[in-house]
């Protein structure tokens with residue numbers, strides 16, 4: 001989390017002496033269960049100690065005045081109910097406000113300075129952190145009475161309607177519901193969830209950022225989603241009650257292989273298998289069998305790379321190196337894909353070697369440095 005004093009100083013500089021309130025919301029990791037959320041499946045994310053934090057107060061007008069420390073102190077304002085700002089970072093505010101208004105809320109103008117330490121483009125959901133932070137702040141400042149679940153949906157719909165990404169609910173849910181030391185085992189269809197302690201003895205979570213920005217991510221993301229829907233549409237002809245891939249078995253999908261475009265078939269098969277891997281990983285976690293969790297994580301990467309087609313050379317390379325280190329129990333790309341970072345579960349004694357090896361080989365092959373991101377599983381959105 002960035003220093004609140006920095007936010008406060010900037011708030012005072014731009015908006016005067018009043019004492020602002022502070023809100024924060026985290027980025028997330030995901031142990032396993034990728035691209036399952038919008039298919040109604042399960043995910044296993046956790047909020048982390050990298051967050052977007054905001055100094056904010058109502059200003060009694062109908063205008064929103066923003067200062068973004070992540071964009072070199074860029075400042076802008078827009079009118080509530082007016083046109084959407086062109087800047088994407090301001091569109092998150094605009095979108096959250098519009099989504100709240102559509103749900104009947106009256107949101108007043110405010111002044112806000114925000115910034116964070118969630119690495120951008122690393123697949124750790126800096127955007128969900130921002131949406132969750134805005135939602136949590138406005139809910140408190142204007143006594144809107146939205147539940148945490150509604151705030152997560154408001155964030156998700158901001159992405160759909162104002163950013164153009166038809167994302168699932170995982171990122172916003174994790175950012176809002178996350179708790180220190182626990183991962184969220186979320187059923188993305190019913191939104192039932194359990195907080196599962198995650199602190200395997202002697203094993204660390206290592207994140208290595210490829211430093212490749214996922215430019216394809218939003219367009220290809222929507223394509224993947226459409227391919228899953230295509231599979232569902234075929235099955236639905238035979239079983240009209242089927243709404244989501246979550247309800248389809250591999251046998252059923254196989255039975256209709258000839259009717260589904262081969263690429264879409266592969267995508268659907270991935271999702272069905274990924275959901276099974278998540279179940280297997282959860283069962284293994286209950287027995288403290290992290291070797292098995294690791295095997296499922298490796299298998300997830302295979303699927304993400306070969307079947308779902310959302311990996312890239314750099315991600316595959318870092319996962320490939322992991323296979324040569326026995327202390328790495330499992331490694332895979334994390335998040336939407338096409339760049340961003342690898343998450344690996346590594347025995348403590350092997351962490352330094354694996355990181356050193358990745359750094360050396362990555363530099364030789366791609367002529368750039370990967371970034372190691374240290375995280376701890378932490379609390380989600382809150383006033384701070």
Ligand code: GLA
Nearest residue numbers: 034035167168169170335336
């Ligand atoms: C992005 C989306 C999530 C989820 C992941 C892939 O992070 O925002 O909803 O679909 O990709 O698991």
